[in-house]
Amino acid sequence: MLCARRDDIVAEANKNKTKEVSKKCQYWISRVIQIEEEVRELEAKYKKENRKGKKILGRRSCSKLSKSMAKKCDKLHNLWLEGKFETEVLVEKLLEPVRTMNAPKIEDRLVLHWAIKEILDLLRDRNIRRIGLWGMPGIGKTNIMKSLNDNKDIAKMFDIVICVKVSKNWSIKILQDAITQRLKLNVEGITSPDEIAWRISKELECKRYLLLLDEVWDILDLHEIGIPDNENDSKVVLATSYRDICFDMETDEQIKLKCLSEAEAYKMFKEKVGRNMNLPSIEPIAKLVAKECAGLPLLIDRVARAFRKKDNFELWSAGLRSLRRWPSIEVQGMDESIEFLKFCYEDLNCDDRKFCFLYSALYPEDFEIYIDYLLECWRAEGFIHDATKFRVAREEGHKILLDLINVSLLERSDRMNYVRMNKVLRNMALHISSKSNNFKVLVRTPQEQQQPPDEVEWQHANRISLMDNKLSLLPEMPNCKNLSTLLLQRNWDLTLINDSFFRLMQNLRVLDLQGTGIASLPSSISCLKCLRALYLNSCVNLIKLPINIRGLMHLEVLDIQNTGINYLPIEIGCFTQLKCLRMSLSNFGMGQSRGVEFCRNVLSKLSLLEELRIDVGPNNQRWEEALKAIIEEVANLTHLTSLSICFPSVDCLALFISTSHSWKDDCSTFQFSVGHHDSTKYQILDYFEYQMRRCLKFVNGEGVHPAISEVLAEIDAFELINHKGASKLSDFDIKSINRMRGCLIEGCNEIETIVDGDSLHFSSLPESAFKCLEVMYINNVPKLASIWEGPVHAGSLAQLNTLTLCKCPSLKMIFSNGMIAQLSKLQNLKVKECLEIEEIIMESENKGLEPDVLPSLKTLVLLDLPKVRSIWINDSIKWSSLKKIEISMCQLLKKLPFNIENAINLECIEVQRSWWHALEWKEEAIEERLRSICIFK
Structure with a gap:
């Protein structure tokens, strides 16, 4: 009876998943289990003695056994009485650290898997409290949040994980109810939000919590809800369609979620469709159907549901045609998804922003739209109001563009200064336009249009x-x-x-x-x-x-x-309202003899001109005289705020800057090229994700001219190519290069070092150099022996992010004494074809090196370095941020500076297999650990 009572209690507990047996009852059950075992032992003993026979057993033995039985019976009886519990046998379960949500598998979806890995890395960073995940609706943010909730690593990192779906109709009460239920807080009868917030805060203040907020549509005051900023490394991750919400909620890092790749989208589509994917000849159509979904998991899911019902080739073909004809006909899955996506469009706070979005649908799907061109069209259309000046209109246009990007209606292209519109959102824009009275759009793609x-x-x-x-x-x-x-x-x-x-x-x-x-x-x-x-x-x-x-x-x-x-048309002088002019002199004077006279008194009539770009042909020097005449007129334009032009000589530049005041305006932008060159392209700009406002390219020059130093003091990016007469960049006056953020030096045969620290003294005080420099690219500089000579003053190179050294045959030393300590933000280091380098970090220049140097270094690339023997002499450096290493043609490099504990975030080592097998290892465990992340070329 006692065991039956125990089994009934256990069965009841197993049936109720939200409750568990009370501590008192658990203790009682353990005693019942113990005494059950004792009774079995006693019963076995009795049976054994009984088999021997009473004659052998004797009275004393029987009496002893009987007493044991009597005691056991009393004990059983007492346990039975104790088992009639006065209080509840079952109580609410203790707070579980994670309440699993059965997240879908996303290991095969590289974009989503990458986002989770990025978030996990950020969660391990003690300096990061809040993380924002943003992207267009239907892109997979909810799946990521569920996967984070169920992640085993996260379960080890936090005492409790709280996942809350905020939704569009959120309120303080709704969020507090969800959190108190998760925390199992009894707030029955409490109506004050402040009191509930206090109780939530008290419950969490000693816990290391992770709060996951999904579908955040508006700014939340977490303190008002009751979420404390404790000192236990607690974190918040929020998912939203709006980037601005990430900023307004003070996230430390923001992760932009992109659409699935074509391969990932097709794989997901196949999984969702199931057995119908095995129909004959269906794969080519299936790939086209998946492509129509534009990498949106939500749309893939909805469309796949519809195609699960299509069990022959003809139905699939008809379904594909319907998808392509949307929005002219209704399509199952598409209409539902579009209604979901329209929230972002409807939330735009004015018609002009909506018009700007709809206007972007005029361009073909996946088309990269040049931003400046798009903004010019918006202004011409009248979508940008109250901006008489072209510069102001462009600034306002950038604000609108950023708003559209931040609500996921447009996205930045991989190419700098370009944006694109997702195919599905473009279809939505065309659908909205088709129902508009004043925004009727007619768009014909190359596939549709012959007439x-x-x-x-x-x-x-x-x-x-x-x-x-x-x-x-x-x-x-x-x-x-x-x-x-x-x-x-x-x-x-x-x-x-x-x-x-x-x-x-x-x-x-x-x-x-x-x-x-x-x-x-x-x-x-x-x-x-x-x-x-x-x-x-x-x-x-x-x-x-x-x-x-x-x-x-x-x-x-x-x-x-x-x-x-091939001339400057005199008709241009009649456009008195002209604000922006772009022209070329590439063909100037070719095929005719009219020459310079066409340049006179044309540009000077454009008194309102704000932006001017004049391209020149590098192989046609006939434009020189014409350009000099043009420059004289340009210097007198008083409203000019943006100028892209080539000066044939330094003297021509000097004349311009002495007569023009507009280029010195703090709000002005310019791209100046000086000297004859093969290309007007600025190579250094490829390293930046944002646009540089002021650039100077100096080609085939000589010596140090004051005009160059004067312009250098105002620029963000500088390219010095094939220069003569300077042994170091600091010859141009260190004060004039402290603003630049990007620097390229190429083909300068006389440069021996970049900066001489001994010369950096002004008013008897040492001066730091390259305070703002983010990218330095040095290529084909044969005499370069070092980057820095002499003392490195505090603040120098403090922002340097990327350093690339290529084809510098005399270079032996990369990091001179004291230099490496300043490089706290260096993320990328590439050294290629520098034949004399033996050590990447020289021991003689860096004695007593601290373990936490180069704390931000993520990628290290070493290519064709025949003499290099070491990266660093031992494994003392932490390499805390290092993620990728690429090494090729470094045959004397026999050891890597890693052990079991350092470089814990290393993800990829790209090397030659034969070189890897020739490496020497301190322990085999290190090689085993690193071999798993090797990519053999």
Whole structure:
């Protein structure tokens, strides 16, 4: 009976998953188990004695056994009485550290798996309290939060993990209810949010907690909810569609979640569809269906559900056609997902921002849109108000663009200064436009368009995009009174536009003919009285502007770069409202003898000009005299805020900076090239994720000219190429290089060192150098022996992030005495083809090196270093941030500076297999640990 009572209690506890047996009852059960074993032993003893027979057993033995039985019976009886518990046998379970959520597997989805790994790394950093995860709706943020909740490493890191879905209709009460339930706090009868917040805070103040907040649509005051900032390394991770929420909630780090790759999306789609993927010939269609989902897990899931029901090839083909025809027809899965995504669009706080988003759908799917061009179109369309100055309008445009990016409606491209629109969001924008009365958009992709739209389509559209097609003909005179934007760029076969084509487009504001085959503009161009932006760049057959183009009195942007125009058209001087001009002198004077006179008194008439870009042909020096005349006029432009130009000589630069005041304006931007060179491209800019406002490229120069030093004092990026007459960069005056953030030195045969520390004294005080420098790239400098000579003063190189040394055959020392201590932010080090280097960190220059040097170094690349013998003499450095190493053609390097405990975040070692097998190891365990992350080339 006692055992049956115990079994009943255990069965009841197992049935109720939210409760467990009380401590008192657990103790009673343990005693029952113990006495059950004692009774079995006693019973076994009795049976054994009984088999011997009573004669052998004897009275004394029987009496002893009987007494034991009597005692055991009393004990059992007492336990039975104790088992009639007056209080509850079952009580609420203790607070479990993790309440699992059965997260979906994401190991095969590299983007999501990467995001989790990044978050885990940040959670291990004691200096980081709050982490923001953001990205467009449906991209997989919720799956990541569930995976974090269930992660085994996180269960070891925290006393408790609290996962709360905030949702759009959140309130303090809803969030507090969710948290108190998770903490099993009894707040029954308490109505004051402050009192509940106090109780939550008290419960968490001694715990190391992780709070996961999913679907955050608005700013939350965590203190108001009751979440304390304790000193126990507690953390908060929030997931949102809005980047601004990450900033407003003071996250220390933000992680942008990208869409799945095409391969990952297809794999997920196959898993969701299931057995129908085995249908004959279905794979090619399935890949196209998955591609239509644009890497959005939410949409992949919804569309896969629909295709699970399609059990033959014909149904799959029809389903693909429907997806491609959306939004003209309803498609199961797509409509549901779009409604979900529209939240971000509807949350935009004004119509102009909505118009800017819809305008971006004029460009083909996955098209990289140049930001400056997009902002110019927005301004020309009138979406940017209250900004008479072009610079102010561009700044306001950047704010709008950032808003669209921050709410995940646009995303930055991998190319700097470009954005793109996700395919699904573009479809959503086209769908919204189709229902609008004043934003009717007509877009034809290359797959759809061989002929221009019909008459009715021209008549009803507000904005038309026919770019990147094979149009060779346009209608004679379409009725387009409502048309404000016409995009025809890169229709290479379009060689002729009918003279009357623009006659009924009097409201047109943006006209883009870039890259078309036209040789002239039609006479009806003069009808475009409202035109604000005209793009003719890369029209290589266009050799002149028509006289009647002077009628474009409101034109603000004109781009005639890389056309066949080989002179400065005098007609440009008539555009008195022009704010932005881009032109080329690449063909100047070719095929004619008119020469310089066309440059006189044209630009000087553009009194409102704010932005000017003049490209030159590196192999055509005929432009020199013309450019000198142009520079004289440009120097007198008083509203100029952005200038990109090439100066033939330093003297020409000196003349300009002595006569022009606009370039010194703190708000101005410029890109100056000095000297003859092969390319106008700035290589150093490829290293930055943001745009540099002020750049100087000095090519084939000699000595140290005051004009160069003066400009250097104002620049962010500097390229010194093929220079003579300077043995070190600090010859240009150290004060003048302390603002620069990027520096490239290439082909300078006389440079021996970059900075001489002994010369850095002003007013008897030592001066730091390169205070702001983030990237230094040194290539093909044959006499370079060191980067720094002499003392390194505090603050020097404090921001250096990337250091690349290539083809420096005399270089023996990278880090001179005291230099390495300043490099707390160095993340990337690459050394290539430096034939004399024997040690990456020289022992003689870095004695007594602290273990925590180079705390931010993430990547180390060593290529073709035939004499290098060591990275560092031993394994004393922590290498706390190191993630990747690449080593190739370093045959004398026999040891790596690692042990079991350091370089704990190392993820990848890319080496040659034969070199790896020749390495020497202090312990085999180190080699085993590192071999697992090797990639053999």
